[in-house]
Amino acid sequence: MRFPKFLVGMLGVLIAFAVTTYMMSNSLWTAVIETLICAVIIQIGYFGAVLFLVMRERSRNAERRKSLVSDEASSQTPSQPFNTSATKAP
Template identity: 80%
Template structure:
């Protein structure tokens, strides 16, 4: 999920949460505090999900490299960028 989609979704959830909290508590300050806590929890969840996806992709790529060559010792280390500085003669 792209960040702009996440941001729009998060703002929608926070607005709905704030309205619901205000209707239940009738306290502006309690609504603000609980909505900020909710925003932090959502951000932590988003960070954890992105971290999980990156780690999963990294392990998939490592598995593909090992299975494609069969021999780990003969495999050259992969270069992150294909530039003239990283090319071997």
């Protein structure tokens, strides 16, 4: 998810959360404080999700490099120092 899309979604959620909290508590300060706490929790979740995706991609790249190295090593046949077919007598 791109950041602008996330930002719009997060603001929508926070506005809905603030309105709901204000309606339930009838206190502006309670709504503001709880909305700020909710914003911090959402940011921590977003950071954790991005960190997870980066770490997963890094491990995938490491696996790809390992498989490329092993494929190259297995596809190379050892060369023989002498051509045995040319040295055989007819």
